[in-house]
Amino acid sequence: MAEQCEDAVGRRLANFACHAAQSRGRLYDEQPSPTRSDFQRDRDRIVHCTAFPRLYLKTQVFVYHEGDHYRSRLTHSLEVAQIARAIARTLALDEDLAEAIALAHDLGHPPFGHAGERALDGVMADYGGFDHNGQSLRVVTALERKYAAYDGLNLTWECLEGLAKHNGPVIDAEGAPAGAYAETGVPRALKSYNAIQDLKLASYPGAEAQVAALADDIAYNNHDIDDGFRAGAYALEDLAQVPLAGEVIDEIRSGYPELEKTRLIYEINRRLITHMVNDAVAEARIRFGKLKPASADDIRNAGSAVVSFSGRMNDACDELRSFLMSWVYRSDRIMRIMDDAAQIVRDLFSRYMTQPDAMPDHWFARVQGTGELERATHICDFIAGMTDRYAIREHRRLFDRTPDLR
Numbered sequence: 493m494a495e496q497c498e499d500a501v502g503r504r505l506a507n508f509a510c511h512a513a514q515s516r517g518r519l520y521d522e523q524p525s526p527t528r529s530d531f532q533r534d535r536d537r538i539v540h541c542t543a544f545p546r547l548y549l550k551t552q553v554f555v556y557h558e559g560d561h562y563r564s565r566l567t568h569s570l571e572v573a574q575i576a577r578a579i580a581r582t583l584a585l586d587e588d589l590a591e592a593i594a595l596a597h598d599l600g601h602p603p604f605g606h607a608g609e610r611a612l613d614g615v616m617a618d619y620g621g622f623d624h625n626g627q628s629l630r631v632v633t634a635l636e637r638k639y640a641a642y643d644g645l646n647l648t649w650e651c652l653e654g655l656a657k658h659n660g661p662v663i664d665a666e667g668a669p670a671g672a673y674a675e676t677g678v679p680r681a682l683k684s685y686n687a688i689q690d691l692k693l694a695s696y697p698g699a700e701a702q703v704a705a706l707a708d709d710i711a712y713n714n715h716d717i718d719d720g721f722r723a724g725a726y727a728l729e730d731l732a733q734v735p736l737a738g739e740v741i742d743e744i745r746s747g748y749p750e751l752e753k754t755r756l757i758y759e760i761n762r763r764l765i766t767h768m769v770n771d772a773v774a775e776a777r778i779r780f781g782k783l784k785p786a787s788a789d790d791i792r793n794a795g796s797a798v799v800s801f802s803g804r805m806n807d808a809c810d811e812l813r814s815f816l817m818s819w820v821y822r823s824d825r826i827m828r829i830m831d832d833a834a835q836i837v838r839d840l841f842s843r844y845m846t847q848p849d850a851m852p853d854h855w856f857a858r859v860q861g862t863g864e865l866e867r868a869t870h871i872c873d874f875i876a877g878m879t880d881r882y883a884i885r886e887h888r889r890l891f892d893r894t895p896d897l898r
Contacts, residue, residue, distance in 0.1 A: 506584040508785035510698045516649035519633075519689050520642050530648050535592040537645045541636050543599045549879035550598075551605040552712075553719055553820065555829060555897050556880050561722065563715045565598050565605075571715060572597065575769065576700075576707035582773050583780075583799075585700050592647075593654035593704040600627025602876040603883040604837065607830035611837035612872060619680075619868040626679030627876050629655050633685050635873055650788075653691045654701030656682055658708075660797065662693040670694075695792040699776075702791075702799035710768045713812050714761045720820035721757045728753065731760075734815045736808035740764055771805040832895030836887045837875060843890050844871045850890060 505511060512529035525533055538544060547566035554562040563571075573594040580590035601624045602608035612622040629652065633644040656662065662678055664670040669678050678693075686693055696702065717737075720726055732738045740763045744756060751759070776799045783798060785791050791798050801809060820826065844851055848859045848867065855874050859867045878886070887894045 504584060505586060506780075508699060508780070508788055508791050509585045510589050510650045510700050510788045512586065512589070512648075518646045518648055520646050522646065529588060531586055531588040531592055531651070534645075534647045534651045535588055535595060537647065538592055538596045538599070538632070541599070541632070541638070541645060543631050543636065543877065544595070546877065546879050547598060547601070549881050550601055550603055551608070551833075551880055553605065553716055553826065554723060555604070555833070558898070559722070562719050565601055568711060568715065569595050569598055571711040572704065572707045575710050575765070576704045579703045579707060579769060579772060579776075579799075580700055583699070583703070583776055585703060587700075589648075589650055589654070589698075590700040590703045590707075592651050593658075593701050594707055596628060596632060596647075596651070596655055597658055597704060597708060598624065598628065599631045600624045600629070600876060602627075602837065603878045603880045604830065604833035607834045608837050608883075611834035612841070612876060615838055615841040616868060616872055619865050619872075621676065621679065622872060622876070623673075623676075623679035623681070624876075625655065625658050626681035627873075628658075629685055630681040630873070631877075635877070649689070649691070650698055650700070652685075652689070653697050654704060656686070656691045656693065657695075657697040657701065658705055660696055665694055667694075692792065696794060696797060697792065698788045699791045699799055702797055706772055706799055706801070709809065710765060710772075713768075713809060713816070714765050716816050716820060717764070717812070718757055718761050720816065723820075723825075725823050725825070726815075726819040728756065730819060731815070734811050736767070736812065737764065737815075740767070768801070768805060768809070771802050772799065775800055775802045775805075829897050832897055833880075836883055836895065839891060840875055840883065840886060841871060844874070 512531045515530050524530070528536070545566070547569055548564050549556050550565040552563040552565055552568045556564060573591045576590040576594040577587045580587040602612050609622065609624050616622045632647055632655065633652070636645050637643055639646065659672040661670050662673055662682060669676070673679070682693070685691075717731065721728070721731070728741065732741045737760065740760055744751065744759050744763070779798045779800070783790065783794055785794070785798070845868065848871070849856050851871070851874060855870065858870045862870070875883070884894060884897070
């Protein structure tokens with residue numbers, strides 16, 4: 493059992509947890525709150541920032557107008573946060589930090605989900621590309637403009653490292669791009685901010701950030717199963733061919749043979765999430781036991797993720813992702829809609845680059861007198877912040893024909 497000590501709000505945390513009282517601080521010094529820990533303040537600032545409610549009208553898989561019950565980026569973020577808190581609490585980690593990172597991890601996502609991201613990355617290819625993780629960091633460090641003393645939210649170092657290293661180390665020991673960025677290079681937003689405040693991009697993030705990243709996988713694997721079924725993208729007999737899902741379906745049907753499909757799909761989701769969370773907790777405890785970390789830095793310097801699925805569950809999740817890729821993400825319906833959505837993003841970028849005065853006055857003011865790179869960056873910021881609905885509305889205002897996205 494890991495050694496524990498009490499945090500500022502009376503919870504027993506493992507010694508290797510990120511402790512708010514030992515935080516590396518904020519870029520701009522502030523007086524501590526008498527009622528909240530620094531990580532609780534991070535969470536609250538994220539919830540109250542401008543970008544957070546916009547997630548309600550940003551696509552997860554299905555565009556907002558396709559139905560009231562499909563997940564959006566906002567409901568996805570809330571599900572990730574709930575799972576992250578549960579895992580962090582069980583492992584005696586700081587659940588406020590895990591929650592804050594989970595709530596902020598998609599703040600930089602553009603409209604229309606990954607199709608919008610690919611479109612922005614394409615039009616920004618000559619200007620450093622686009623990456624939603626890097627953009628999330630940019631949102632909370634520069635684009636939010638609410639506070640009198642600084643731009644951004646002035647979050648703690650630990651929260652920012654969790655966003656920057658959401659998928660693990662960004663560079664290797666020699667400084668070369670690594671992990672998810674090995675082929676594409678480190679996003680300019682990450683490099684630019686890291687030059688201001690060193691986020692130790694060659695190491696893994698703390699355990700709470702690893703929890704948030706794993707909770708992200710658990711949430712989208714399961715809610716996309718639900719949304720895909722609701723949309724008629726597949727039948728339960730198709731899902732039953734995926735081993736882990738098939739085992740759960742057999743288990744449910746043996747106990748409830750007459751259960752209607754709407755309850756059955758929910759029960760499948762509920763039990764799959766439970767299996768994944770239990771596996772992650774058990775595997776993390778095994779890895780903690782082998783590593784014997786005495787501090788959060790021991791987690792960061794472990795050389796591999798410490799909060800992870802077991803090998804068997806990793807394989808099972810890969811099979812689920814492959815199923816979703818074939819039956820949902822690359823279905824003819826979704827591909828057609830997302831191709832049209834990507835064109836909306838490309839059209840908007842092209843128009844604003846040639847006619848920047850087509851943007852709202854306060855955005856036009858930012859690009860006046862700037863060079864091409866800075867102009868492209870501001871236009872990218874503007875488009876990335878749009879909701880699906882606003883992007884469609886802007887396209888209709890500026891162009892004769894706008895795709896229906898249905």
